[in-house]
Amino acid sequence: MPWAVVWNGNAGDGQAKQFLDQDVRRYVEESLEKDHQQVTYFQTEADSGARRIAQRLCKEKGLRVVLLGGDGTVHEFLEGALQGGAHQLHPIQLVIFPTGTANALYASLYRPVVRAEDKDDWRWLAMHCANGAQSYPLTLMRIDSGDTRYACVVVSHALHAAILRDSESLRAEHPGLDRFKIAAAQNASCWWNARLILHRAPSRAVTRYDTDTDSFEEIKNGYEMTQQGDVIVDGPFAYMNAMVVERLEPTFVPAPFASGHCKPSLRRSNEELDVIVIRPTQSPILDRDASESQRSAFGHGPLTQVLFEGMYREGTHVKFKYNSDGSVTTHGDGPTVVEYFRASGYSWHANDDHASTTCIDGTVIQSRNVKVNALPQDAITVRANPPMAVS
Numbered sequence: 001m002p003w004a005v006v007w008n009g010n011a012g013d014g015q016a017k018q019f020l021d022q023d024v025r026r027y028v029e030e031s032l033e034k035d036h037q038q039v040t041y042f043q044t045e046a047d048s049g050a051r052r053i054a055q056r057l058c059k060e061k062g063l064r065v066v067l068l069g070g071d072g073t074v075h076e077f078l079e080g081a082l083q084g085g086a087h088q089l090h091p092i093q094l095v096i097f098p099t100g101t102a103n104a105l106y107a108s109l110y111r112p113v114v115r116a117e118d119k120d121d122w123r124w125l126a127m128h129c130a131n132g133a134q135s136y137p138l139t140l141m142r143i144d145s146g147d148t149r150y151a152c153v154v155v156s157h158a159l160h161a162a163i164l165r166d167s168e169s170l171r172a173e174h175p176g177l178d179r180f181k182i183a184a185a186q187n188a189s190c191w192w193n194a195r196l197i198l199h200r201a202p203s204r205a206v207t208r209y210d211t212d213t214d215s216f217e218e219i220k221n222g223y224e225m226t227q228q229g230d231v232i233v234d235g236p237f238a239y240m241n242a243m244v245v246e247r248l249e250p251t252f253v254p255a256p257f258a259s260g261h262c263k264p265s266l267r268r269s270n271e272e273l274d275v276i277v278i279r280p281t282q283s284p285i286l287d288r289d290a291s292e293s294q295r296s297a298f299g300h301g302p303l304t305q306v307l308f309e310g311m312y313r314e315g316t317h318v319k320f321k322y323n324s325d326g327s328v329t330t331h332g333d334g335p336t337v338v339e340y341f342r343a344s345g346y347s348w349h350a351n352d353d354h355a356s357t358t359c360i361d362g363t364v365i366q367s368r369n370v371k372v373n374a375l376p377q378d379a380i381t382v383r384a385n386p387p388m389a390v391s
């Protein structure tokens with residue numbers, strides 16, 4: 001099998017070339033010697049990232065691609081390959097060597113436990129699976145908003161999209177993960193007005209995680225439904241992420257059941273995506289006419305708790321519930337703070353420009369109407385030891 005190595009010298013703090021020259025090149029060439037195969041090296045480009053390289057490579061038969069970069073590099077490679085027709089052409093095996101800032105896809109797939117600044121073992125988990133491990137298809141999302149795009153991590157609106165929009169201007173001053181926290185604090189009091197419609201698959205109803213039964217249950221009441229069985233969720237929203245991986249940073253887990261690590265009964269199929277919603281009006285003390293100070297109290301209270309005491313603590317926020325005074329507890333019988341849905345896709349209809357900001361694997365676009373579907377495919381796979389990816 002021929003190999004290609006694609007590296008992004010701009011990802012993270014710019015270390016891809018250093019890793020390539022130090023160890024990765026030697027590791028790849030030693031692996032290939034046994035097979036008498038060839039390797040070609042490509043540096044990503046300022047205008048198209050990894051897209052143009054992928055369009056060219058996906059025409060080659062049975063390729064293994066080592067990617068040195070972050071989520072943006074993987075995203076651009078996949079988008080280029082899909083736009084170039086990889087899903088109808090030859091399979092591609094991806095091996096990620098993470099050199100980005102968040103490395104969400106890598107962290108979700110391989111769950112590196114060691115991430116000390118002075119140690120790089122965590123970056124080698126996928127490389128060590130390059131030979132001898134199994135191949136798993138990635139779940140992708142197809143996004144239609146006038147153009148067609150693809151995502152392999154997250155499509156988001158509301159708070160997360162605003163964070164990605166605002167954090168880019170902080171990159172030079174804060175090259176690490178801190179820039180996401182600063183942007184989160186700047187947007188904590190905002191609400192976004194939109195209608196979310198969760199789509200059912202022909203053979204699968206829309207489900208919602210039930211904290212009491214610890215299972216996904218078909219939605220039968222509590223929401224407006226269409227005749228086709230789609231579920232309507234009206235805003236305002238504070239948070240709305242669709243995810244096919246569990247984490248967005250190595251220790252930030254918004255969707256704890258979206259990757260293959262959770263217990264089998266909670267695992268997502270390849271035809272579904274997980275949708276994480278926070279609507280402030282689920283709180284017993286808030287309605288859509290809440291004052292600025294009430295919104296601020298919600299943003300710096302329950303919402304901050306979900307982010308920092310839940311998502312940053314291995315996803316425990318899925319169990320958070322409201323008390324009657326609007327405070328948050330992990331016990332009690334009030335409504336859950338987070339609505340955790342599972343569907344084959346969704347439509348987002350923004351009521352105004354503010355709610356039109358959409359993040360697609362880190363790229364921010366403006367669109368009032370966005371349709372997203374899980375995209376089952378077998379052509380683009382990652383190497384890993386079982387059990388890892390969803391089936």
Ligand SMILES: Nc1ncnc2c1ncn2[C@@H]1O[C@H](COP(=O)(O)OP(=O)(O)OP(=O)(O)O)[C@@H](O)[C@H]1O
Pocket residue numbers: 008009010011012013044045046047048049050069070071072073074076099100101102103104362
């Ligand atoms: N030659 C280049 N010059 C300038 N920018 C580049 C070049 N090649 C790629 N890029 C851009 O670098 C950006 C950052 O890459 P990437 O997303 O992989 O890293 P990151 O943002 O640090 O990590 P993560 O997405 O995991 O947080 C991408 O948007 C990509 O288009």
